[in-house]
Amino acid sequence: MNFEKDLDKALKEYELSLVEHYQKLPNPKRRKAMKGKKNWYLGLAGIAAALVLLVFAQGILPGAKYAAAPQEESRDYMSGGYEGEVASAAEAPMEELKSDSGVSSDESNSGEKIIHTYNLRIETKDIKASLDQLEALVKKEGGFIENAQQSGKMVVGEEASAYYILRIPREKADVVESELEKLGQMLYFSKQQDNVTKSYKDTEARAALLKAKEDKLMELLEKAESLEDLIAVESMIMDLQFEREQLQAYLKDLDQQIELDTYYVDFIQVKVFTEKGFVQKVKDSFSEGLAGFWRFLENSLLFIVYNWTFLLLLGALALAVGFFVKAMRKKNKTGL
Numbered sequence: 001m002n003f004e005k006d007l008d009k010a011l012k013e014y015e016l017s018l019v020e021h022y023q024k025l026p027n028p029k030r031r032k033a034m035k036g037k038k039n040w041y042l043g044l045a046g047i048a049a050a051l052v053l054l055v056f057a058q059g060i061l062p063g064a065k066y067a068a069a070p071q072e073e074s075r076d077y078m079s080g081g082y083e084g085e086v087a088s089a090a091e092a093p094m095e096e097l098k099s100d101s102g103v104s105s106d107e108s109n110s111g112e113k114i115i116h117t118y119n120l121r122i123e124t125k126d127i128k129a130s131l132d133q134l135e136a137l138v139k140k141e142g143g144f145i146e147n148a149q150q151s152g153k154m155v156v157g158e159e160a161s162a163y164y165i166l167r168i169p170r171e172k173a174d175v176v177e178s179e180l181e182k183l184g185q186m187l188y189f190s191k192q193q194d195n196v197t198k199s200y201k202d203t204e205a206r207a208a209l210l211k212a213k214e215d216k217l218m219e220l221l222e223k224a225e226s227l228e229d230l231i232a233v234e235s236m237i238m239d240l241q242f243e244r245e246q247l248q249a250y251l252k253d254l255d256q257q258i259e260l261d262t263y264y265v266d267f268i269q270v271k272v273f274t275e276k277g278f279v280q281k282v283k284d285s286f287s288e289g290l291a292g293f294w295r296f297l298e299n300s301l302l303f304i305v306y307n308w309t310f311l312l313l314l315g316a317l318a319l320a321v322g323f324f325v326k327a328m329r330k331k332n333k334t335g336l
Contacts, residue, residue, distance in 0.1 A: 143168030
């Protein structure tokens with residue numbers, strides 16, 4: 001789709017329609033009476049066109065993909081929301097991943113570094129069976145259980161709960177989300193995307209700079225003529241190495257978070273699933289609609305900031321069209 005050609009064509013058609021409408025007016029008196037009303041209609045039409053253009057442009061201009069980060073998608077299936085406390089994650093080893101695992105093709109191609117986090121709360125009538133299915137799913141999809149906590153009797157009909165922290169490759173997200181919904185009745189689901197591209201690249205650049213300084217000091221170390229100089233240079237090298245190792249550890253941790261999605265899953269065993277009433281459905285719909293509206297405003301503002309140069313040129317073009325239309329009106333009025 002050639003956006004510039006379509007825009008130019010639409011503007012020309014708009015100019016012609018204004019001229020034709022003006023020429024069809026019966027007399028100057030009628031034109032004068034309609035001037036204010038027509039300008040009011042044109043103003044509303046201009047505002048509507050600007051909104052439509054903004055929504056349309058967010059889908060095709062390069063700044064659109066940056067306007068929504070971080071993003072969060074949540075679905076509150078029941079009243080009360082998600083109130084489960086998040087336990088501290090235990091350290092767990094991670095097997096070496098292949099370079100293409102855990103990252104979607106879109107993110108890999110664009111170079112974006114995005115961390116995905118999920119929060120779920122699930123009701124089940126047989127918590128032991130649900131947990132067995134969960135553990136089998138994690139193993140099948142190449143992930144691991146980072147932390148697991150259980151309380152109560154894992155027997156049907158008894159009060160029991162469980163809390164799991166899972167790490168699963170990014171490429172398995174769609175399959176895992178679908179399978180998790182089968183483990184019981186979903187009370188709450190949220191997905192957050194945290195774009196850490198800038199932090200990642202800044203850290204990489206800092207580590208590279210430290211390595212360059214370290215190499216330079218290594219050259220000076222070979223030229224040291226006294227023991228005092230030798231000790232001073234070695235001390236500086238050790239400081240640089242320590243700082244660089246810290247940065248590399250941070251990058252490694254980010255890589256793990258990017259390649260492996262994190263799932264916080266809370267299970268509750270019940271005898272009867274919680275019913276969702278009409279009033280709660282209305283509340284949920286209102287909340288989701290309001291949240292969507294605020295997300296639209298936020299994304300629109302970020303889009304405008306990112307694409308201000310294009311919008312400035314578009315505004316200049318619209319201003320030029322306005323002057324042209326005004327000149328045509330004066331010309332036609334003089335000719336009558």
